[in-house]
Amino acid sequence: MKRTIILFITGLFFCGKIFCQFSSVESNNILLASELPVTHSAPGAGEHEHSGEQAQNHRAAGEEGSAHNGNEGHGEHTPFDPKSTAFHHISDLNVYSIGSWNLPLPCILYAPGHGWSVFSSGKFGIDNAHHGNGHVAIDGYVLNHGRVNRISGEFPGGTVEVESIFSSSDKQSGANGKDSVRIAGINYGLDKPSTADGGLFGGGITSFYDFSLTKNAVSMLLVILLLSWAFLSMARNYRRAPGTAPRGAQLLFEPIILFIQDEVAKPFLGRQWERFMPLLLALFFFILGLNLFGQIPFLGGSNVTGNLSVTMVLAVIAFIVVNTNGNRHYWEHVFWMPGVPAWVKTILTPVEVLGVFIKPLTLMLRLFANITAGHMAILIFISLIFIFGQSGANTGAGLGASVGSGLLTIFMMSIELLVAVIQAFVFTLLTACYIGAAIEDHHHAAEEHHA
């Protein structure tokens, strides 16, 4: 059974991967539908120095004269923006950032009519001072805030030096509503990152597909490796010494597996619980592993389960399992609820049919919203330091706020540990509940209806 679980988890990964790459910034596309003002102001105070290019631009614009205490680029015209900073940190990136280091990741990009481009995102020349902006454009792709964007329209291939990258809210951008890049004195608009939803949630149809191994994909791979190693070694232990007392990692995992079996699978799934155990355990450990992995401080804080594409894939899997296993009674209750008058059925049937789709939709949104909200809250608490410190202008207030902010962050992280377990459990529980409703034998229900 352990091997089946690993197979399932790996399957989840590949499905997640496929969807994830169609929309490399899914959560952003949902939440950034209203074009948040993305300034290039760095959080300052040492951790992220302001980009040199930006500072040059500001100087050129003659606005830098009033910048105080030598903290370049933090004049009054670029106040610290907690919203954009938080969104930058919860979105999927083409670099893996640990602290202020950016580890390059492979980029696998395809543009129709242009072909495939495969290279390392390190070639964009990100340095620690740039907050995820690349120095060069490669084959018409540039790195904008850690994400690969493609220059709109025709642009010659090869490596070209980039002067600066503007966000859509920047007056110098020049391209209406788009981020833009300045190369050799000319501004070019940037196409948005690709999305799976076809622009339904404001992502917009774009000119390229991003199949890269992004930060989220790498986090998923790491978690899968860890889980596979744990499960395979435990399975070996169980096979080698059956019936003996558990030891090592077994002590941690066995109660959890028994809990899922006794509290989730058996009560909700009835006689057929054993068939769905691998799925439930895979869902639980995959979600729990990713939730906890995202909570480890200074390790990138990847927001994988707070990514709408990943949770969408999980929900779609639940949807497929529920509806392919649904028996006659299940479909009867959806389309022609027994035991109610015909005129009620005309109302009930549309509601039930909608319910078939709303159930996985809420599964998707619940996990996404809970995990994203947790990451956001932590980032906003940390942002308090920079808000009080006025981006370096008021060091004393910043230092004072950092005490409170640190305590709040620790408090929030403790809550998030709880939420990580609860959300993984709730997802598993609800999946089991929906499957249980679809495969139930309905003896007693039938009696009620005929009574």
Next chain:
Amino acid sequence: MGGSIAAIGMGLAAIGAGIGVGSIGNKALESIARQPEAIGDIRANMILTAALVEGAALIAILFSYLVA
């Protein structure tokens, strides 16, 4: 303007979900106090119901993001 209206809507949804989850927790604790041996069943059903109530609030929050 759209943002502030969306924020009010989000707050209203949170109030609704808060009342819902609160009354679920209230009744669950009461039942646990009355029948401590049934704690396992009550807890599982409590989390399930709370998750369902929460779903409505989450959808409201998502839509308020979309409107904002």
